[in-house]
Amino acid sequence: MTKERNQVWRLFASVKLALWLITLLAASSILGTIIPQHKAPEYYIQEYGSELARLFQVMDIVPNMYGSWWFVALLVLFSINLIVCSLDRLPNTWRMVVLDNLETTPERLQKMPLKAEMQINEEPAAAGERVRRLLAAAGWKTAARDKEGGVLLFSQKGAWSRLGAYIIHISILIIFIGALTGSVFGYKASIMFPEGETVEHLFDRKTGQPIPLGFRLHCENFTIGYYPNNMVRDYRSDVIIIDPEMFAEPLRTSIRVNHPLKHRGLTFYQSSYQPLNEFLIKVQNTKTGLERTAMVSPRHQVTWEEEGVVFGVTDTMADRMGRVHEFRIWFDSPGADPSTFGMKDKQNVTVQRPEADYSFYVQQRYATGLQVAKDPGVWIVYLGCGLMILGLYVAFMITHRRVWAYLSPADNGGSKLLLCGGSNRNKASFDQRFKELAQRLRQDQAIN
Template identity: 35%
Template sequence: MPNTLKRLWRFFASVPFALLILLVLAVTSIIGTLIKQDQEPNYYLETFGETIAGLLDTLQFTSMYSSWWYLLLLMIFALNLLICSIDRFPTTWRLITAPPAPPDTRQRNTAGPERTITSPLTAIHCTEQLQETLMRHRWRDLVEQQSAEGQLITGQRGKWSRLSVYGVHLSILIILAGAVIGGVTGFKAYVFLPEGRSTEAIFLQGNRQPIALGFTLACDQAQVKRYADGSVSEYRADLRIVDARNSTSYEQSVIVNHPLSYDGINFYLAEFYPLDEYYVVISNLQTGAQQAFRAPPHEVFSWPETQVNIELAEFTRNPEGYVQLARIRFAAGENTPAEDFWVRNHQSITFAGNNQEYQVSVSQLSSVLLLANKDPGVMIVYSGFILMLIGLPWCFLTSHQRIRITITKQKTGCRIGVDGSSNKHHQRLENQLDDLTSELRATAQRGE
């Protein structure tokens, strides 16, 4: 590898560079938390003023998490993590696959001083007994060899725990990949959808550019349910999707925090707005005939077959703009004088006119604000978090442990020395070696 590439490799593999990238990401994330993201341009003008709002827009701080420079930072961090992992993997693999060897002095000290036992058994009998005991305590890769100190048994366990850190690294890379994919190909948008209307497009938050849905989204009905005291108990919108591409028709009622999901797009119910438009239904109770109108206020509309004329003449409203009572001016027949009736919103009233009995209901229409988002990377991010939930306990709760047992012949019996090493959790290894030594000492005293 040329020197330039080596220096570049070492730069990206360095821990200080990783810390620098993490610091930059942390600072920019704080900025993204303090500044509301993906708001209307007027919001930033009113909040920060024209100069600062223009600067924030130029630096893309108003849609930071999908900006090119933030996604570039994520990719640089991912590259740093990948190179660090590749650079250190060969050493880790050698430690995993290397045959058990006697720990050096530094490693031996990690488990405290050597523990000694005297046994009346012969060295051969002790060796067989020790191997059985070690296998029972889940020590693996046992190797018996001759050394200057006598007979030597070495073993290890948890060697694959050294790969746990790479599992965590992989989970972070998967999360970063999902975030970049979502930032590049996803979007956040909105649409105002009046009751009884449909749309085939939504609009990006921020620049209001239209996005074609590829299907028709309709709002069949919008309802505001209230408690007895008049406070709102539930907002509900009955949405319908018609997809001509595969002749699909799908209906779902959407309430707050229960979105409609279709074709990778999630539609969330955000706000309700009362319209100055009304759905009026007139029924002739004697003949069963019925006529429905979508009517604006203060405009006379007719039911030609019955010579009925009706006008929504006056309203009383609550502070939110919703109609409470509507005054209907009703005339049945050309020469019949108009009569006034008051009817409650979403209710009906029955009256007689021109020798007929009629029923009229009035319902104020609403418009719903739907927030839409599409994030193709979200499932990738979820899979990364699942892998991290597996990798973190594996990384922090397991360790690679080695054990060394020396059997030295004496005039009567033999002397057994026990020590070991661990790449972490040294106190745990000491406790395990103490338990093992206690068991071996009890066995030696029984002469088994």
């Protein structure tokens, strides 16, 4: 049983297994990027044919590959592999971090590849104090211990950098936990509602079930911005948040493309719009200031009884997206024959009549499409990402550098200095700094 347990441990502690799992996860992510996710079955049949679409569905590649059992299983295996690898190697790494380097023997120091030997015209105790001051001036704060009739000084920098890889491992696990939290306790929903209307529910993108908002959202206005060539530049929903628990007064704000609205843990993204076959008409008597606003459908007339006038939209000219750019308006008032005239969307036109002039304004009504996401794990993911940046910095930008200085009695009554050093990474840079340190010590009058 112990042997079998050891074999399982060695399997999950294997770097080779980690490389295979990373390769499979990367290949799966590429596949999930190339094949669009969360589409209707008809989309896959149209794009890839019925046979290939059926294969995708059987293999659980669509409509949500990242939530499929096999992709989640890969993440779980990778997480176990990461934990076991870390636990298996951490004891040796920790021993290097807390190692008592003053226990290093003079024989081992002599075998180090990076070393320099010098003579000092002082006995070891006084020479040790001199070297300690010189190393401290160079930025190396040392500890000392008597060693075999001499004195051993030691200093190190960046010992904790050896733990950088484990910080990265922990950050990956935290990111996975955040993603799992968002997947289990969060959701993605959508809503499409016209200007002038208020909603209190969303609709889950997977199940289509309504989800209460917990507040009311009113779309006050929808605006499309255009480039000079009449191409759509962006679109914006001007909304009112009605939430007495949060605000004493309704809050007016806007949702734009790439500028989402965040409220109560929900993020509202401006994702789409739908032109409606309804038009807002405002008619004003410029003489009296009286105004009538009406929502009009094509070929339906509206009667303004106070003024005795009748108006309506007789025809429209729209593009292939359904956006109306020109209207034909029918207007009748007492004392004059009925008339028709053309006007553009969101244009003001004045119609002259014997009794008064009337100002017309017309605009097409739109429904705004919002994608809504609730992800309670997003801050956990941000924490993991921040920790990963820290781990990468520690692991690759900081090195564990060590310096020993051993002073032993010399035959002429002075001392011999053996200066040694080492680094776990970026050895070329450390070698250069070690040479500069040795040269700095030689500049002292008592050292040659």
